[in-house]
Amino acid sequence: MTETATHCPYCAFQCAMTLSPAPAGSPEPLTVDGRDFPTNRGGLCKKGWTSGALLGETDRLTAPLFRTADGGFEEVEWDVALDRIAEAVRQSREEHGPDSVGIFGGGGLTNEKAYQLGKFARLALGTSRIDYNGRFCMSSAAAAANRSFGVDRGLPFPVEDLDAATTVLILGSNMADTMPPFLSHLQGARAAGGLIVVDPRRSSTARLTDDGAGLHLQPAPGTDLELLLGLLHIVIAERLVDETFIAERTTGYAALRRSVAAWWPERVQSVTGVPTDLLRRVARRLASRGGTYILTGRGVEQHVNGTDTATAAINLALVLGLPGSTDSGYGTMTGQGNGQGGREHGQKCDQLPGYRKIVDPAAREHVARVWGVDPAIIPGPGLPAVEMLASLGREGGVRTLFVHGANVVISAPNAGEVRDALTRLDLLVVSDFFLSETARYADIVLPVLQWAEEEGTMTNLEGRVVRRRKAIDPPAGARSELWILAELARRLEAPGRYDLDPALVFDELARASEGGIADYSGLSHELLDTEVAAYWPFPVGSTGTPRLFLDRFGHADGRARLVPVRATAHPERPTEPGQLTLITGRLLEHYQSGSQTRRVAELADSQPELRAEIHPTTARDRGLADGELITVENHRGTVVARVTTSTGIRPETIFLPFHFADDASANLLTSDATDPISAMPEFKTAIVTVHAIGAVAPLETVGASV
Ligand SMILES: Nc1nc2c(c(=O)[nH]1)N[C@H]1C(S)=C(S)[C@@H](COP(=O)(O)OP(=O)(O)OC[C@H]3O[C@@H](n4cnc5c(=O)[nH]c(N)nc54)[C@H](O)[C@@H]3O)O[C@H]1N2
Numbered sequence: 001m002t003e004t005a006t007h008c009p010y011c012a013f014q015c016a017m018t019l020s021p022a023p024a025g026s027p028e029p030l031t032v033d034g035r036d037f038p039t040n041r042g043g044l045c046k047k048g049w050t051s052g053a054l055l056g057e058t059d060r061l062t063a064p065l066f067r068t069a070d071g072g073f074e075e076v077e078w079d080v081a082l083d084r085i086a087e088a089v090r091q092s093r094e095e096h097g098p099d100s101v102g103i104f105g106g107g108g109l110t111n112e113k114a115y116q117l118g119k120f121a122r123l124a125l126g127t128s129r130i131d132y133n134g135r136f137c138m139s140s141a142a143a144a145a146n147r148s149f150g151v152d153r154g155l156p157f158p159v160e161d162l163d164a165a166t167t168v169l170i171l172g173s174n175m176a177d178t179m180p181p182f183l184s185h186l187q188g189a190r191a192a193g194g195l196i197v198v199d200p201r202r203s204s205t206a207r208l209t210d211d212g213a214g215l216h217l218q219p220a221p222g223t224d225l226e227l228l229l230g231l232l233h234i235v236i237a238e239r240l241v242d243e244t245f246i247a248e249r250t251t252g253y254a255a256l257r258r259s260v261a262a263w264w265p266e267r268v269q270s271v272t273g274v275p276t277d278l279l280r281r282v283a284r285r286l287a288s289r290g291g292t293y294i295l296t297g298r299g300v301e302q303h304v305n306g307t308d309t310a311t312a313a314i315n316l317a318l319v320l321g322l323p324g325s326t327d328s329g330y331g332t333m334t335g336q337g338n339g340q341g342g343r344e345h346g347q348k349c350d351q352l353p354g355y356r357k358i359v360d361p362a363a364r365e366h367v368a369r370v371w372g373v374d375p376a377i378i379p380g381p382g383l384p385a386v387e388m389l390a391s392l393g394r395e396g397g398v399r400t401l402f403v404h405g406a407n408v409v410i411s412a413p414n415a416g417e418v419r420d421a422l423t424r425l426d427l428l429v430v431s432d433f434f435l436s437e438t439a440r441y442a443d444i445v446l447p448v449l450q451w452a453e454e455e456g457t458m459t460n461l462e463g464r465v466v467r468r469r470k471a472i473d474p475p476a477g478a479r480s481e482l483w484i485l486a487e488l489a490r491r492l493e494a495p496g497r498y499d500l501d502p503a504l505v506f507d508e509l510a511r512a513s514e515g516g517i518a519d520y521s522g523l524s525h526e527l528l529d530t531e532v533a534a535y536w537p538f539p540v541g542s543t544g545t546p547r548l549f550l551d552r553f554g555h556a557d558g559r560a561r562l563v564p565v566r567a568t569a570h571p572e573r574p575t576e577p578g579q580l581t582l583i584t585g586r587l588l589e590h591y592q593s594g595s596q597t598r599r600v601a602e603l604a605d606s607q608p609e610l611r612a613e614i615h616p617t618t619a620r621d622r623g624l625a626d627g628e629l630i631t632v633e634n635h636r637g638t639v640v641a642r643v644t645t646s647t648g649i650r651p652e653t654i655f656l657p658f659h660f661a662d663d664a665s666a667n668l669l670t671s672d673a674t675d676p677i678s679a680m681p682e683f684k685t686a687i688v689t690v691h692a693i694g695a696v697a698p699l700e701t702v703g704a705s706v
């Protein structure tokens with residue numbers, strides 16, 4: 001085997017890496033090295049460096065599994081598994097209609113798999129019930145960008161543009177832990193003293209503002225919308241806005257202006273806790289010179305008002321005239337490996353490929369033509385993720401569920417309810433390469449290929465399509481998802497083609513996307529193999545679009561919309577003494593549900609268990625010591641964690657990462673209330689109390705079972 005140029009299996013930064021044969025005696029078959037690329041510049045984070053571990057000796061699944069009567073699993077032949085699934089689908093459709101069968105997809109799937117999954121749902125299952133874990137990730141930012149700009153591409157500019165920035169406002173993103181190589185692009189802003197981080201915690205990213213590098217604003221959790229309304233108020237009141245840009249490139253300024261009139265700084269301070277002088281300093285800094293960017297992350301988006309909060313951030317960027325220039329801008333940090341592409345090719349309940357709306361007759365016609373079917377057979381919109389999960393096993397709900405690339409038992413909100421919901425299903429089929437916590441609930445588990453074992457493409461946080469390449473043969477017994485979908489489609493006598501070669505699936509995807517917002521029609525695996533800078537839209541004959549919005553926005557009139565948004569009552573705020581606001585997020589060492597990274601010894605050893613970050617005063621008031629085991633509780637559930645005190649967190653707040661399993665799963669506590677526009681659940685705030693467990697012997701690792 002020779003060297004293989006590919007990209008990291010994990011996050012949306014999609015760092016470039018080289019895989020080469022490991023030296024004899026190594027426990028891993030491949031060595032991973034960072035590869036020079038404009039985004040990661042040869043750098044990788046700890047997860048990237050250790051990603052080869054999952055290609056070696058692991059508890060990898062290598063045969064389809066059937067649940068046995070005693071609750072265990074037995075291995076079966078592929079034909080047996082696929083026949084049984086096809087039969088169950090047929091029966092469910094006959095007895096309960098096609099919408100009784102559902103698919104839960106993933107933003108980590110390649111573009112090819114995401115596309116094929118959407119097509120399989122609509123044509124082979126005939127169901128409208130498909131959605132995915134990207135609903136938990138990018139949906140608020142996406143809804144806001146679509147509403148304001150008419151286009152949703154995480155960063156509408158190449159990441160290197162940030163190098164020349166002198167001011168970067170980061171709202172609710174902790175990229176120092178979640179995309180470490182990204183930090184090299186913030187050096188300019190730090191050197192200019194212009195890195196401004198908004199986070200209720202002194203996160204690793206907030207610490208980068210120390211020593212004159214910038215400012216850390218520490219609002220009460222869930223008050224970012226008020227904070228942004230306050231910043232808008234100041235820039236308008238102090239006439240810091242870009243009037244020419246507003247007049248020429250936007251609509252709605254008069255209404256926006258009225259909507260923020262009452263958000264004077266003192267009022268904002270009383271809601272958020274951020275002092276008025278700091279608010280004024282930030283507003284003036286944002287308006288002071290060129291080279292200003294505003295970036296949002298999950299901290300402000302994963303709330304029931306996430307779309308409106310992201311919209312307020314966009315409004316701020318627009319009145320300052322940032323989007324659409326070459327030295328300033330607004331963007332959101334995409335999360336999952338294919339967080340961007342995963343939302344473009346049709347695995348979202350309201351979408352067809354090319355980022356088209358499933359209710360748009362012209363879109364249906366175009367896609368139906370590519371699929372070779374009558375548009376009338378393509379179902380309408382389905383249910384977004386949280387609603388679909390709540391419907392499982394209920395009257396009129398999904399009774400047979402396929403899961404591809406998600407671990408909802410850990411990652412979905414109000415996870416105790418999700419565990420119950422999965423047991424109500426007639427049939428649960430989980431495709432994964434490990435027996436994830438969700439796969440443990442399955443009736444049938446299908447072993448699939450991982451990252452370095454197959455070809456495909458991913459679309460990174462800048463809307464740049466990159467090639468994922470095969471470097472190693474998969475274990476005997478595991479199969480590609482394209483093959484699984486094709487075999488099931490054949491058994492279900494589905495219309496349409498189901499190619500096995502990812503390059504052919506890409507060609508079809510490209511045609512289906514032609515003329516859509518995310519147009520890939522000028523791209524192919526062959527072209528991508530030349531390492532072309534493939535920013536979409538990339539129509540036939542073009543050279544791609546590194547920067548959107550230079551001349552026009554995506555709406556028909558070419559203008560961006562200034563959309564007034566209101567701060568409404570937040571559903572979860574502490575009301576009783578002793579209550580704390582739980583905020584959740586990530587650690588550097590673990591990826592998402594931890595299904596992959598808790599299996600990498602080096603990562604698991606450095607973050608082996610759930611730790612709750614609490615302010616020392618809060619701990620002292622409750623008689624809690626560092627290292628002590630506590631329960632964190634509310635009416636939804638109870639979680640066991642170990643106390644870590646830190647002066648970097650607000651005293652009324654507690655932080656838990658969501659990477660751990662069993663009774664260390666933070667989502668046992670979170671609410672499944674959703675944003676009315678994006679259907680994003682409220683992951684980032686929940687009301688809890690904490691209690692000492694009492695004299696407990698040092699436990700074995702909390703929640704780290706794999
Ligand atoms: N190590 C690691 N990296 C990852 C991932 C991972 O699981 N692990 N996942 C990838 C994915 S899918 C995603 S989506 C990204 C997410 O990347 P980020 O958005 O950076 O991740 P989070 O840690 O979820 O949230 C960021 C910050 O929001 C803060 N926060 C919580 N509540 C609030 C609030 O009300 N207001 C504000 N302003 N801030 C708040 C938290 O304290 C946290 O520091 O990371 C990607 N990269």
Ligand SMILES: Nc1nc2c(c(=O)[nH]1)N[C@H]1C(S)=C(S)[C@@H](COP(=O)(O)OP(=O)(O)OC[C@H]3O[C@@H](n4cnc5c(=O)[nH]c(N)nc54)[C@H](O)[C@@H]3O)O[C@H]1N2
Pocket residue numbers: 106107108109110133134136137138298302335336403404405406407408410411412431432433434436448449450481584585586591592593594595596658666667670683684
């Ligand atoms: N409390 C709280 N909860 C959160 C968040 C938060 O900040 N706080 N963040 C949310 C966000 S932003 C996200 S993105 C979600 C993600 O949450 P999850 O859905 O749990 O994401 P992963 O852990 O990446 O799960 C992916 C699963 O699919 C498998 N897998 C990976 N690649 C493939 C593939 O190609 N095919 C198949 N079939 N399987 C594959 C992996 O082994 C793993 O078991 O969590 C959300 N949940």
Ligand code: SF4
Pocket residue numbers: 008009010011012013014015040043044045046047048049178179180181
């Ligand atoms: S930053 Fe993201 S893409 Fe880069 S090595 Fe780490 S996990 Fe992989």
Ligand SMILES: [Mo]
Pocket residue numbers: 136137138335336
């Ligand atoms: Mo995410």
